Every structure is written in C-alpha cells, then in structure tokens.
Amino acid sequence: MRTQKRIIVSSVLTIVMVASTAQAFLGAKNGVLTTYADIATANYTDALNDAKTLQVALKGFTNNPTAATMANAKATWLNARESYGQIEVFRLSNGPIDAEEGWHTAYGAPEGQLNAWPLDENMIDYTTDTKGKRTSGNIIDAKGSFTPSGNKSVTVNVSNITPDALAALNENGGDANVATGYHAIEFLLWGQDQDYANFMKDGVTNGALTAGQRPVADYTTAKNANRRKQYLNAASALIVSDLEAMTAAWADGDDSNYKAALLGNNADSAKNIDEKTALSQIFAGMGVFIKSELANERIAVAVLTPSEEDEHSCFSDNTHRDITQNYQGFKNILFGTYNGVDYGVAPIDALKDKSKLMALIKSADAKVNQMNALARTSRHFDYQIRPNDSQAKQIKKLKNELRAIGDQMINVAKANGVNLSIGDVTDGEETQL
Amino acid sequence: MKKVIILTALLFTFCANAVDKVFFEQVIIDNVERSIVSIKQINASIKQGQSKKSQALFAQLVRHWKKVEATYMLGDLNEDFLDTPRYIDIFHGNNEDIKAQLDLIISTSDDLSYALYKHSHKTINALEYLLFTQDLSNARVSAMALIMAKSIERYLQEIKSAYQAHQAKFVQDEQFASAILLNTLVSSAYALKEWRIGDVVGLSKKYKDHADAQRAEYAISQNSTVAILSILQAHKQAIDAPNYKDFGDVARKFGASKEINKTTDYLNQAIAQVEKMQEQDLLNAKGKSLYQSTDRLMNSYYLSLMNKLGFISKVLDADGD
Structure with missing residues (x-):
C-alpha cells in the first residue's frame, strides 16, 4: 500500500530545480560530482580487473576441467561480484551503464547484458523440473539454431556459441530470456539450486548451506561439455568488453569521454552535462536504486513471496553478498569513500541534520551484518527468507529501512540544492507488493 | 490554581x-x-x-x-x-x-x-x-x-x-492522523479506479481499449462490484459520517469546506452508480462511467484536498513517506 501511494505522488509531482545557494554550486567544478566520478573510475576499473581475472580462470577451467579449476573459477566469480555489486549504484542515473538518452548511449548501455536477472535458466542448460525430470530444448543442447520462447523472438545460429550469438539471444523474446552476464556464468558454474516443485522441500540440492551442485562431468564426459565451455568463454568475453567500454567512459585524461562531460570538461562542449541536471539524476538514481531496485525487487519480492527464484544469485547462494555490496555502493557515493579512501566532497556533507539518515544506516548495517554472518555459518539467504525463519522478519525490516533511506535522498538532494519528490526516488514500474 | x-x-x-x-x-x-x-x-x-x-x-x-x-x-x-x-x-x-x-x-x-x-x-x-x-x-x-x-x-x-x-499514536495528533488517512484514501482511490475498474473496462493506462472481465478483482466468485461498493463505503465512513468526527470535519476545520464537499459529492455519485451495477456492467458504459467518477474522486482527494490542506504534505515529508 505504501508503495502505491508513492507512485501516485510520483505521477503528479515533478522535479523542480531550485535556485541554489549551496556551497556545492559555487566552485567551477562541483565537488560532489568530482567525488562521484572519481569513485566511478576506481570502481569500474576494479570491476574490469576482476572480470579479467574471472575470464582467465574460466579459460583455465575450460582448458582443464577439474574440481580444482572449477573451484577456482567459482572463487573468481564470487570475487568479481564484490566489485561489480558496488558499481550498481551508478545505474538509473542516465549514466553510460544504462543511459536512455543523450550522446553517451553510444557506450551501449550494457547493464542488461552484464547483469540481467532473474533469468530463465531453462533457456541456457538442463534443469530438474517440478516432476523431477531433466529438461531439454536449450541453448546448450541446440543443434544449429535456437529460438527463444516468447513473442517476436528471433532465431539465432548457435552452431558455435560465440559472444555475438549470446548477445543476439539475450532478452530475445522476453526479459527473462537472459543469455549473457554474470548470472548466466553463475548458472553454468553452480547449476540449479532451487527445487521448482517446492523450495521448502529443497529436494534438488538439499541443505541450508548448500548451493547449486553442477558436476565437473558437465565439462568433461557429459554430452555437450564442449558447448558449455564455449558458452563460459563467450559470456566472459562479453563481460570484459562491456566493462572495458564502461572504464573508457569513466577514464581520467580523456577529454572526449563521459566523465569529462559530467564534470563539464569535455572538449566538445555540446556534450557537457548541465551540473544541476547531473546532480538531480544522480540523487534520484541513488534513491531509486536503493529503494525500488535493491529493497523492492531484490529483497522484498524474495522475502514476501517467499521465493528462491527471486533471490539475486540463486545458483551460487551469493545473494547476501549482492545485497551487501549493492548497499555498500550506495554508501560509497553518499559518504564519498571507496575501499576506505576518502574521495572528497560527499552528498551527505551538506545535510545539516544527519540524525535520521544515520540512524537508518546504523540499523540497516546491523541487519546486513547479521544476514552475512548467518549466511556464512548457519543458513543461506534462501533459508533466511523462509516464512518460519526468524530472520525473515529482520530481512523485511531491512527492506523497510532501505526504502526509507531511499526517501531520505530527497533531503540529501535538497541540502545540495536540488529538489526531488517521492516520485523521483521511486520507480513507477516497481513490482507491486 | x-x-x-x-x-x-x-x-x-x-x-x-x-x-x-x-x-x-x-x-x-x-x-x-x-x-x-x-x-x-x-x-x-x-x-x-x-x-x-x-x-x-x-x-x-x-x-x-x-x-x-x-x-x-x-x-x-x-x-x-x-x-x-x-x-x-x-x-x-x-x-x-x-x-x-x-x-x-x-x-x-x-x-x-x-x-x-x-x-x-x-x-x-x-x-x-x-x-x-x-x-x-x-x-x-x-x-x-x-x-x-x-x-x-x-x-x-x-x-x-x-x-x-497504536490507537493513542493515531488519536493524539490530528494532523498526523489526517495526513496518513488522506494518503491512504488517495492510494485506495487510485487502486480502485485504475486496477479494479480501469483495467477491467479498458480505460487504465496499462490496458487502454482492452477490456477483460478476467481482470476483475473477484472474477471467479463474481464479487468484484461487492468489493468496489465496500471500498467506496469505507471512504464514506472516513469522510462523510454523521455520528463522529471524521476526516471531512477536519478538512472543514482547516478551511477546505468547498473541497471536501465536492469530494463527498463525487463519492456519493460513485456509490449510487455501483449500487445499480451488476458484475458484467464493469465491461460496459456503466463501468466506463464509474471509472470517470472514481477518477474525479481521486483527483479531488489528491489535487484539491491535498493542495488545500498544506499540512498534509509537510507531515508526510517529515515522516519520509
């Protein structure tokens, strides 16, 4: 219900920019924007480096598939998610990762190719269905070409599973037809964890601390082993190339890229982004990300259903880290820090009364820490959201607090000279719960 | 003393x-x-x-x-x-x-x-x-x-x-209570006109010109108009009750008599319409007319009353809503 009232407000109110007297606007370059951009540079660079490490590990695994090389590939995937999780806060702000308008759409807006979720894993490889039978009719077992399900899907030649073929299949025929990105690799490394018939029964890979259990044999003796290897390498190549485009967009020393435009330094002045517009998009994007994407889509849907299918990393059971790092990414920008380093002027600096926001953050921190501790020692996220688990209530509270933090971005923005409404920090298309 | x-x-x-x-x-x-x-x-x-x-x-x-x-x-x-x-x-x-x-x-x-x-x-x-x-x-x-x-x-x-x-929390602060009540009524009015009526008769943004009886809230039991009438009656309990101080009285006290009277008129019109409707009427001209009535009701809540009662948005903003 609360969700709906925010949507109503959103449909009526509009962003009103106020004439600002904020300190942030007095300098030639806005300090908040500089900090934001510098963190983006560092974070995207880390994500790219981690993705390259993953790519090397996947090549090592596919060249010599053993339990050890598979474990190493999994470890590098988990590590890559640590840096990638933090850069998600740069979404929803019309930046290069998912720009919907502006010259920088030329960067390809690769978010959907990098991190689309939830995915229909049945499209990629075999699973165990509700009746305990193994499924077929997927990209891996396709001969020649593959046509995804859904309206207006287009047939793609998959004789060889290449980056181009996967890119053509991704979201071809529907949003759930995800063929690329971290979660496609996750599925090919871990395999199915969820019992589609009943996740309480957990009959596929039973155990509170048990993730997907794909056998190494899938890459050695099993039918289509070579196609799985092709898939992993093609998917990781796409991740690397997409992140290379993003690091180029945010690189220092390039007066023609997005970072230069955001800071008003692009040699082509027509590409420069108005400072107030940039701040407005960034603050609103932060709000929408933490409130509608993280709290609603990634936590609320999973815990309120409850549904393992709707947890973020449902094959590897790494969802607790996704949530943690997404939240950390938000805090990086809010506080102007990254990996413990102070990057300069932060959005929160201008906020006079920080008490309510800091209280929410303190409380959310405690719940995130608790979720992590339990995921390591007692039960993964998919067990913590079970209706009879005491932790489900805490995760719901975390969801509420993250939504409230998203709303607090209105006050943060105001302190920095930008007026936002509830509607601006809420995705009007968020799942109704 | x-x-x-x-x-x-x-x-x-x-x-x-x-x-x-x-x-x-x-x-x-x-x-x-x-x-x-x-x-x-x-x-x-x-x-x-x-x-x-x-x-x-x-x-x-x-x-x-x-x-x-x-x-x-x-x-x-x-x-x-x-x-x-x-x-x-x-x-x-x-x-x-x-x-x-x-x-x-x-x-x-x-x-x-x-x-x-x-x-x-x-x-x-x-x-x-x-x-x-x-x-x-x-x-x-x-x-x-x-x-x-x-x-x-x-x-x-x-x-x-x-x-x-939580009764004490509600009754001790009139402005807070009024703010959350009006916000709830706005939300309810939106869901009523857009989902319970508009989606069925094909007037909502999502299903423009695509009416479908199966989208009715209680399509299986044919209780959808029962639900709509009940929702409107709940609004009447909240803004137009003779026996106790309701939101209508608060609105008048804060100088929004004209606005609340108009809102009440729209509400009564909608109730009168639903009382004459059968389930299948959600798909015809009666359904379309009801959509218009509930649209006016929602706008009256949101655009007229909320604007007139300035304290509402202040309370909601302070609460982070």
Whole structure:
C-alpha cells in the first residue's frame, strides 16, 4: 500500500530545480560530482580487473576441467561480484551503464547484458523440473539454431556459441530470456539450486548451506561439455568488453569521454552535462536504486513471496553478498569513500541534520551484518527468507529501512540544492507488493 | 490554581484537536472485527462441508475486508505491519499464477504444512479459487481451505491487536492522523479506479481499449462490484459520517469546506452508480462511467484536498513517506 501511494505522488509531482545557494554550486567544478566520478573510475576499473581475472580462470577451467579449476573459477566469480555489486549504484542515473538518452548511449548501455536477472535458466542448460525430470530444448543442447520462447523472438545460429550469438539471444523474446552476464556464468558454474516443485522441500540440492551442485562431468564426459565451455568463454568475453567500454567512459585524461562531460570538461562542449541536471539524476538514481531496485525487487519480492527464484544469485547462494555490496555502493557515493579512501566532497556533507539518515544506516548495517554472518555459518539467504525463519522478519525490516533511506535522498538532494519528490526516488514500474 | 487552569486548557486543546477516537473504534477496529467474524464463520462452514454457505459467507468477508484494506494505515503507525495486507490479499500485487500452483498442490500428496508455503497460497484470493472452483468434499481441498482461513484470521487478529496498541499514536495528533488517512484514501482511490475498474473496462493506462472481465478483482466468485461498493463505503465512513468526527470535519476545520464537499459529492455519485451495477456492467458504459467518477474522486482527494490542506504534505515529508 505504501508503495502505491508513492507512485501516485510520483505521477503528479515533478522535479523542480531550485535556485541554489549551496556551497556545492559555487566552485567551477562541483565537488560532489568530482567525488562521484572519481569513485566511478576506481570502481569500474576494479570491476574490469576482476572480470579479467574471472575470464582467465574460466579459460583455465575450460582448458582443464577439474574440481580444482572449477573451484577456482567459482572463487573468481564470487570475487568479481564484490566489485561489480558496488558499481550498481551508478545505474538509473542516465549514466553510460544504462543511459536512455543523450550522446553517451553510444557506450551501449550494457547493464542488461552484464547483469540481467532473474533469468530463465531453462533457456541456457538442463534443469530438474517440478516432476523431477531433466529438461531439454536449450541453448546448450541446440543443434544449429535456437529460438527463444516468447513473442517476436528471433532465431539465432548457435552452431558455435560465440559472444555475438549470446548477445543476439539475450532478452530475445522476453526479459527473462537472459543469455549473457554474470548470472548466466553463475548458472553454468553452480547449476540449479532451487527445487521448482517446492523450495521448502529443497529436494534438488538439499541443505541450508548448500548451493547449486553442477558436476565437473558437465565439462568433461557429459554430452555437450564442449558447448558449455564455449558458452563460459563467450559470456566472459562479453563481460570484459562491456566493462572495458564502461572504464573508457569513466577514464581520467580523456577529454572526449563521459566523465569529462559530467564534470563539464569535455572538449566538445555540446556534450557537457548541465551540473544541476547531473546532480538531480544522480540523487534520484541513488534513491531509486536503493529503494525500488535493491529493497523492492531484490529483497522484498524474495522475502514476501517467499521465493528462491527471486533471490539475486540463486545458483551460487551469493545473494547476501549482492545485497551487501549493492548497499555498500550506495554508501560509497553518499559518504564519498571507496575501499576506505576518502574521495572528497560527499552528498551527505551538506545535510545539516544527519540524525535520521544515520540512524537508518546504523540499523540497516546491523541487519546486513547479521544476514552475512548467518549466511556464512548457519543458513543461506534462501533459508533466511523462509516464512518460519526468524530472520525473515529482520530481512523485511531491512527492506523497510532501505526504502526509507531511499526517501531520505530527497533531503540529501535538497541540502545540495536540488529538489526531488517521492516520485523521483521511486520507480513507477516497481513490482507491486 | 494557575496550574489547574493551564492543565485544563491543555486538556481542552488536546481533546478539541484530537481525531475522534470514535472513528478509530467504530470504523477502523470495527471493520477488522467484522472481518474476523466473517472468516471464523467461513472456517466453521468449511468444517461442516457446506459449500454454498461458504460461498455466501465469502461475499461477506469481501465486504468487510475491503473496508479494512481501503483504510489500512497500520503501516504508517508501525512499519512492521506495512506488508501485512499482502499476506491476506494479493490482488494486483503478485505476478504468480496461484491457480496453477494450487492445482498442483491439490494433485500431490505433499504435507500441506509446507506445500502451502507461499503467503499467496493462503490469501483471500487462494480461498476464492478453492471455494468457487473446487470440491469442498475433497478432504485435501477442505484441509487447504481451512489452512487459508486460519491464516487470514491470524493476520486479521494481528492487525486488530496492532491497531489497538497504536490507537493513542493515531488519536493524539490530528494532523498526523489526517495526513496518513488522506494518503491512504488517495492510494485506495487510485487502486480502485485504475486496477479494479480501469483495467477491467479498458480505460487504465496499462490496458487502454482492452477490456477483460478476467481482470476483475473477484472474477471467479463474481464479487468484484461487492468489493468496489465496500471500498467506496469505507471512504464514506472516513469522510462523510454523521455520528463522529471524521476526516471531512477536519478538512472543514482547516478551511477546505468547498473541497471536501465536492469530494463527498463525487463519492456519493460513485456509490449510487455501483449500487445499480451488476458484475458484467464493469465491461460496459456503466463501468466506463464509474471509472470517470472514481477518477474525479481521486483527483479531488489528491489535487484539491491535498493542495488545500498544506499540512498534509509537510507531515508526510517529515515522516519520509
């Protein structure tokens, strides 16, 4: 219900920019924007480096598939998610990762190719269905070409599973037809964890601390082993190339890229982004990300259903880290820090009364820490959201607090000279719960 | 003596400004209690295997529950209860096909204590599916229906207890109470006109020119107009009641007489229209006309009243809503 009232407000109110007297606007370059951009540079660079490490590990695994090389590939995937999780806060702000308008759409807006979720894993490889039978009719077992399900899907030649073929299949025929990105690799490394018939029964890979259990044999003796290897390498190549485009967009020393435009330094002045517009998009994007994407889509849907299918990393059971790092990414920008380093002027600096926001953050921190501790020692996220688990209530509270933090971005923005409404920090298309 | 005068003055001010607690007791609490009685009666009827009676009682449950839902402010009083209605009712809040899931559960022999693990499996929507499409003489169906009824009752009891625990918070601050009530009414009016009427008759943004009776809230039991009327009646309880101080009185007190009178007129028009409607009328000119009426009602709440009553948005902003 609360969700709906925010949507109503959103449909009526509009962003009103106020004439600002904020300190942030007095300098030639806005300090908040500089900090934001510098963190983006560092974070995207880390994500790219981690993705390259993953790519090397996947090549090592596919060249010599053993339990050890598979474990190493999994470890590098988990590590890559640590840096990638933090850069998600740069979404929803019309930046290069998912720009919907502006010259920088030329960067390809690769978010959907990098991190689309939830995915229909049945499209990629075999699973165990509700009746305990193994499924077929997927990209891996396709001969020649593959046509995804859904309206207006287009047939793609998959004789060889290449980056181009996967890119053509991704979201071809529907949003759930995800063929690329971290979660496609996750599925090919871990395999199915969820019992589609009943996740309480957990009959596929039973155990509170048990993730997907794909056998190494899938890459050695099993039918289509070579196609799985092709898939992993093609998917990781796409991740690397997409992140290379993003690091180029945010690189220092390039007066023609997005970072230069955001800071008003692009040699082509027509590409420069108005400072107030940039701040407005960034603050609103932060709000929408933490409130509608993280709290609603990634936590609320999973815990309120409850549904393992709707947890973020449902094959590897790494969802607790996704949530943690997404939240950390938000805090990086809010506080102007990254990996413990102070990057300069932060959005929160201008906020006079920080008490309510800091209280929410303190409380959310405690719940995130608790979720992590339990995921390591007692039960993964998919067990913590079970209706009879005491932790489900805490995760719901975390969801509420993250939504409230998203709303607090209105006050943060105001302190920095930008007026936002509830509607601006809420995705009007968020799942109704 | 001086202290007595001050205390008396403070007390008088407090009482004069407080939202009438009669509203809280006779509307908010009473609607929940009636819903609890209804679900208990359904429970008993299911146990007796009385299919027709259960169906009739279901309509009564819809009537009372929709009033609770239309004026649900508990999440604003305590965020722990933000999501509780979702455990009772998933209309427009869930993309799952619970019919297929329930069919699957009926066809298996899995222990129901975990087969019905999803909250959506125990909602009023799930209960409707069982009562109106399945055979209650089937032991498994009956057992499932009882689990659903018990779950609904449990959450209604939680709502009642929590409301009672937070009554003081509601009645002690007139502006806060008015703000969360108006916000709730706006939300309810939007959902009414857009989802319960517009989506069916093909006037909503999402389903423009694509009418479909299956989108009606209670398409299976044909109780959709019952629900719509009940929601509108709940609004009347909140803004146009003769026997206690309601939101209409508060609005007039703050100089919004013209606005609240117009809102009340739109509400009464909509009620009069629904009272003459059958379920199938949601697809024809009557449905379209009702959509227009409820659209005017929502705009009147949102554009006229909220603008006139400046304190509403201040309270909501301060609360982070």
